[in-house]
Amino acid sequence: MKQLFNITSSVQDKIPIDKLIEQHRPALLQYACYLLGNLEDAEDAVQDVYVQLHEYRVRPQSYLPSNPKAYLFRCLGNLCISQLRKQKRTIFVAIDEAKAQFDQEPQTFEEEYQRASRLLSQIPEEQAEVIRLRIYADLSFAEIADTLSLPLPTVKSRFLYGIQKIRSHMLATSTPSFNF
Amino acid sequence: MNCKEFQDQMVNLFDKECSPDVKARLITHMDECASCRAEYESMLKYVDMLQPKHSPVWESMSPKHSTNGLGHRLLRVAASVAIFLLGVGVGISNFFSQNARATDHAAFTLSQAIDNVRNVGSIHYVLKARMKPNDNFADFYPELNFINIDIKKVSLDGDALWRIEKDGGRTVVCDGQHQYLFGDGITPLVGSVNTGFLDQFALLLLMPHEHIYYLQKKHFINDKRTVLTQTETENIITINKAENQYGLEMVFSKNDELLRSIKVWHEEDGQKTTVLESVIMDYNVSIDKAQLLALPFPSDDSRWNSAQGPTLNFGKRLDRLQQETATHAAQRIMNALISGKPEKASEALYYYQGLMPKLVEMFKGCSASQFSTPIIEDDYAGVFVRFKLATPDGKVTNKRLALRKDNKQQLWVLDGGI
Ligand SMILES: [Zn+2]
Numbered sequence: 001m002k003q004l005f006n007i008t009s010s011v012q013d014k015i016p017i018d019k020l021i022e023q024h025r026p027a028l029l030q031y032a033c034y035l036l037g038n039l040e041d042a043e044d045a046v047q048d049v050y051v052q053l054h055e056y057r058v059r060p061q062s063y064l065p066s067n068p069k070a071y072l073f074r075c076l077g078n079l080c081i082s083q084l085r086k087q088k089r090t091i092f093v094a095i096d097e098a099k100a101q102f103d104q105e106p107q108t109f110e111e112e113y114q115r116a117s118r119l120l121s122q123i124p125e126e127q128a129e130v131i132r133l134r135i136y137a138d139l140s141f142a143e144i145a146d147t148l149s150l151p152l153p154t155v156k157s158r159f160l161y162g163i164q165k166i167r168s169h170m171l172a173t174s175t176p177s178f179n180f
Numbered sequence: 181m182n183c184k185e186f187q188d189q190m191v192n193l194f195d196k197e198c199s200p201d202v203k204a205r206l207i208t209h210m211d212e213c214a215s216c217r218a219e220y221e222s223m224l225k226y227v228d229m230l231q232p233k234h235s236p237v238w239e240s241m242s243p244k245h246s247t248n249g250l251g252h253r254l255l256r257v258a259a260s261v262a263i264f265l266l267g268v269g270v271g272i273s274n275f276f277s278q279n280a281r282a283t284d285h286a287a288f289t290l291s292q293a294i295d296n297v298r299n300v301g302s303i304h305y306v307l308k309a310r311m312k313p314n315d316n317f318a319d320f321y322p323e324l325n326f327i328n329i330d331i332k333k334v335s336l337d338g339d340a341l342w343r344i345e346k347d348g349g350r351t352v353v354c355d356g357q358h359q360y361l362f363g364d365g366i367t368p369l370v371g372s373v374n375t376g377f378l379d380q381f382a383l384l385l386l387m388p389h390e391h392i393y394y395l396q397k398k399h400f401i402n403d404k405r406t407v408l409t410q411t412e413t414e415n416i417i418t419i420n421k422a423e424n425q426y427g428l429e430m431v432f433s434k435n436d437e438l439l440r441s442i443k444v445w446h447e448e449d450g451q452k453t454t455v456l457e458s459v460i461m462d463y464n465v466s467i468d469k470a471q472l473l474a475l476p477f478p479s480d481d482s483r484w485n486s487a488q489g490p491t492l493n494f495g496k497r498l499d500r501l502q503q504e505t506a507t508h509a510a511q512r513i514m515n516a517l518i519s520g521k522p523e524k525a526s527e528a529l530y531y532y533q534g535l536m537p538k539l540v541e542m543f544k545g546c547s548a549s550q551f552s553t554p555i556i557e558d559d560y561a562g563v564f565v566r567f568k569l570a571t572p573d574g575k576v577t578n579k580r581l582a583l584r585k586d587n588k589q590q591l592w593v594l595d596g597g598i
């Protein structure tokens with residue numbers, strides 16, 4: 001027996017959308033939280049996806065996605081991003097503030113979100129996207145490949161390069177600045 | 181495996197699951213090559229930095245309703261038991277990240293075991309625990325004898341169907357839609373699938389794995405007391421003093437990597453007392469569905485009470501009770517019991533309806549005094565009120581009632597400590 005996500009569409013198709021969403025709700029919410037920055041907006045986004053997919057179901061069978069879970073996360077991701085664009089919201093964190101954040105463990109979701117956003121904003125979005133899907137949406141690399149329609153090795157290397165880049169940024173910022 | 185191959189494959193250690201074979205080869209290389217290990221650990225540090233520890237999602241999902249919730253004291257022990265039995269998604273292999281090398285191995289073993297348990301179709305466990313048959317599913321009492329707890333779970337079409345039965349006491353059944361609580365002298369209760377009848381014990385069976393992950397993060401991330409021992413056939417993980425005076429040991433068989441035994445002990449003044457121990461841990465056994473879901477009466481029977489709590493008609497009594505302080509409620513409950521008139525506090529004693537005669541008998545001739553102001557503790561959704569109880573023989577003991585008002589009408593309801 002393998003993990004759920006290795007079960008092909010034949011089994012997952014039988015799970016109704018609402019149940020699928022219920023099953024993955026914590027991961028969906030968390031993923032949306034890390035895109036939108038708060039739980040309220042995240043809950044709205046998950047609800048919107050639910051409505052969107054419900055409409056989808058009445059379409060002909062041939063349109064059904066082959067991996068509903070991956071599709072679910074793709075829809076949610078798109079929805080959050082378009083929402084962010086609409087609001088023209090950018091996360092601004094002052095440099096010294098950000099540094100202070102790295103010195104100590106974040107104590108709240110807000111702080112943690114700020115830190116993660118800051119770290120992820122330093123790397124190409126395509127890498128950040130993979131990292132978000134892995135860490136906040138709790139998808140496996142294979143599922144991410146499905147979600148983003150990318151080859152598996154590309155997903156893996158984007159993850160690795162992303163983390164490496166974050167590391168080099170961090171090491172650069174933490175070097176003592178008084179070098180005279 | 182050489183260094184080049186290691187660098188190419190290391191990323192798999194950050195996947196949700198990694199084949200045991202690949203994992204083993206990566207670990208073997210790290211054992212031999214300090215620079216590759218350093219590279220992995222350095223990556224791990226940054227992955228870990230991104231891992232959420234304070235998600236509002238978890239906070240909103242923490243169990244709010246539990247019928248007898250003094251479980252907070254043992255939350256961590258229960259959680260530590262549970263994490264091995266339930267799935268953990270994000271980066272469990274990262275979870276002991278800052279620890280010594282040995283715990284990396286422990287994490288790998290755990291991660292595999294969890295994947296395996298998640299993938300089995302049915303579970304049958306028998307645990308023996310020092311618990312009270314009719315008490316909640318959270319508190320251990322080192323001074324009591326063992327009772328058996330029988331746990332059966334079947335995964336069916338994405339639903340978890342399960343039954344937890346305390347020998348001669350409480351039983352909780354979940355049919356995928358509702359949870360039912362019943363047993364001798366207990367008000368039969370029915371609630372939604374997410375009802376907290378099992379307190380933290382629920383973690384054994386039901387909690388979304390993200391929640392477990394949260395608990396795990398919260399309680400173990402910096403735990404350096406985790407040790408992995410290996411024998412020819414087994415991996416043994418020991419956590420000493422996982423929480424205060426509690427310790428934990430789990431044994432996984434090496435061939436299928438499933439959890440095969442578990443033991444939780446309490447340690448005081450250098451003396452260890454086992455409080456929970458597995459007797460049977462079987463997987464993929466056939467379980468009879470009718471027996472699994474058997475109830476004392478049909479699910480639509482009027483004898484089932486709502487787990488939501490008491491409901492009063494609007495009126496003066498409702499106004500009065502809604503304005504009552506927890507201290508007053510505690511006094512009223514104790515006075516009602518001591519005076520032999522429990523109906524005076526029937527709403528507050530909602531969960532104890534079946535035990536009234538017993539409780540009245542128990543408190544005959546006692547007196548209660550010095551009720552404290554409400555005390556709030558971290559992991560409990562209600563409050564505690566302390567008082568002194570004097571028994572007819574002149575003995576005075578300190579007692580603590582657990583009260584909560586997270587029910588529909590916000591009435592104080594006794595939740596434990598009696
Ligand atoms: Zn090497």
